[in-house]
Amino acid sequence: MLPENLQIAVLMGGPGSEREVSLASGEAVLKALVDAGLQAVPVDVQGADFELPEGAGLAFNVIHGTFGEDGQLQSILEERGIPYTGAGSKSSAVAFDKNVAKVKFLAADVPTPASEIIDVSDGVKMPKMDLPYVVKAPCQGSSVGVHIVKDQAAAEAAMTDAAKYGNEVLVEQFVKGRELTVAVVDDVAMPIVEIVPPDGVYDMASKYPWLSGAKGSQYFCPAELDEETTTRVRKAALEAHRSLGVEVYSRVDVLLDDEGSPFVLEANTIPGMTETSLLPKSAAASGMNFTALCVRIAELSLELGKR
Numbered sequence: 001m002l003p004e005n006l007q008i009a010v011l012m013g014g015p016g017s018e019r020e021v022s023l024a025s026g027e028a029v030l031k032a033l034v035d036a037g038l039q040a041v042p043v044d045v046q047g048a049d050f051e052l053p054e055g056a057g058l059a060f061n062v063i064h065g066t067f068g069e070d071g072q073l074q075s076i077l078e079e080r081g082i083p084y085t086g087a088g089s090k091s092s093a094v095a096f097d098k099n100v101a102k103v104k105f106l107a108a109d110v111p112t113p114a115s116e117i118i119d120v121s122d123g124v125k126m127p128k129m130d131l132p133y134v135v136k137a138p139c140q141g142s143s144v145g146v147h148i149v150k151d152q153a154a155a156e157a158a159m160t161d162a163a164k165y166g167n168e169v170l171v172e173q174f175v176k177g178r179e180l181t182v183a184v185v186d187d188v189a190m191p192i193v194e195i196v197p198p199d200g201v202y203d204m205a206s207k208y209p210w211l212s213g214a215k216g217s218q219y220f221c222p223a224e225l226d227e228e229t230t231t232r233v234r235k236a237a238l239e240a241h242r243s244l245g246v247e248v249y250s251r252v253d254v255l256l257d258d259e260g261s262p263f264v265l266e267a268n269t270i271p272g273m274t275e276t277s278l279l280p281k282s283a284a285a286s287g288m289n290f291t292a293l294c295v296r297i298a299e300l301s302l303e304l305g306k307r
Helices: 019-035 072-080 089-096 098-107 152-163 227-243 278-285 290-304
Strands: 007-013 039-045 058-061 115-119 133-136 146-149 168-173 177-185 188-196 218-220 249-257 262-268
Touching: 007 019, 019 039, 019 290, 058 072, 058 290, 072 089, 089 098, 089 262, 098 115, 098 168, 098 227, 098 262, 133 152, 146 152, 152 168, 177 227, 177 278, 177 290, 188 227, 188 278, 227 249, 227 262, 249 278, 278 290
Parallel strands: 007 039, 007 058
Antiparallel strands: 115 168, 133 146, 133 168, 177 188, 177 249, 188 218, 249 262
């Protein structure tokens, strides 16, 4: 149970490329907390000098991507002595960097696509991996800097674009299969969501059609999988979540190949939190409505206290 006099500051927006999505998540979380009878106020975060309302006892972080999901915001809140929701500063930084996360996955025997980490600090270099493969900027969210490369002609452009975002590029073996995602809350893997993009590619446009007017993806929860495959996918997601040391909750993205083998791509520590986002869909399928989900995240996070 949350203290009756607890004031919750809902942190939304942020300075990154996912600002508009974060504002939508923030407004949804704010409404859910108020509907639950809690004292919640919005805070539009523009940068590191944001101010919290006097008396705030918990920061509910729904800032996706850069600054909110990579450990920066968490470190600031720790320095200020303010409890906050979700993953801590260290686990946030680990999960956000796809290269570091990949190392953690491999060390924990989490099934994940074969990969190369390419140093582009002194110029773009081509992967040694056979085509097709996926080129990724390791520290971006919402498919920013991600390219599926099926022919050599597209490889250099993909590497050049991904190199704009940092000194390293992650290249993964392309796995053809079904796109799945698994919410993990309080160390429990929830029902699996299957994502069916309109053109086969789950990118920024198909994730957030309300931003661009594009055709959105379809979602099925629980995903239509046999019991054995369901168990295998949920196990892989939970192992990935644990291998990164993520606290409270995450949403783990998984590809399921034609043989029924799961391949973990990444864990999102600040996933979308509108009522139609994927984590809430998964929670709803387990019997937890959106308001209850937001309250539970707040409760679990407050139990961790100041970090």
